Amino acid sequence: MTVEELMHANLLEVFAERDPARRRAAVERLYSPDVTFADPEETVVGHRALDEKAQRLLDASPGFAFSPDGPVRVVQDLGLLAWRFGPEGGEPVVRGTDIALVREGRITAVYTVLAAD
Numbered sequence: 001m002t003v004e005e006l007m008h009a010n011l012l013e014v015f016a017e018r019d020p021a022r023r024r025a026a027v028e029r030l031y032s033p034d035v036t037f038a039d040p041e042e043t044v045v046g047h048r049a050l051d052e053k054a055q056r057l058l059d060a061s062p063g064f065a066f067s068p069d070g071p072v073r074v075v076q077d078l079g080l081l082a083w084r085f086g087p088e089g090g091e092p093v094v095r096g097t098d099i100a101l102v103r104e105g106r107i108t109a110v111y112t113v114l115a116a117d
Contacts (some may be wrong), residue, residue, distance in 0.1 A: 003102050004024075004032060004077040005074040010098060010107060011083055015054050016066040020027045027051050032108045039112040050110075063087055067096060 001009070013026035027047050036043060037050045044053050058064075069082040069092075079100045084092030095115035099108045 001030075001105055003100075006102055006105075006107055007072045007079040007081040007098065007100060008068065010100060010110060011068060011081060013067055014050070015057065015065045016055070018058055020055065022046055022053075023054060026054065027054075032103065032106045035107060036109045037112075038110070040114060047076055061085070064093075 009026060009030050012050050012109055014030065017023040017026060024047075027050055031047060031050065034046060035050055036045050037053060038044075042053075044050055064085055066083055067086040069084045073080040079102060080097060081100075082097045084096065085096075086092035086093045097113045097115070099111045101109040101114065
């Protein structure tokens, strides 16, 4: 997969996916086994921890949806995608940017930076 495809899949097939089985399959397909995910709250490592992180975010926000907030930007093996999160069809309550490092067609690290509004 290209960096652009991986960035969209990270957002939409993992962090926006409410079906646990589909999300787990995407996690295994998209990330290296020792993937690191870091946001302002914590850093987690590995498929299981990343899957659990996504589930906690979704559980805490029923009815909310992630969507891209601009194009994917790429510099070699680094991808950047701005996103928004809020009530489906409504205004976002959180905006942020995912920055991911890709090696051999898989994401090895994702850093989430929240926008300061």
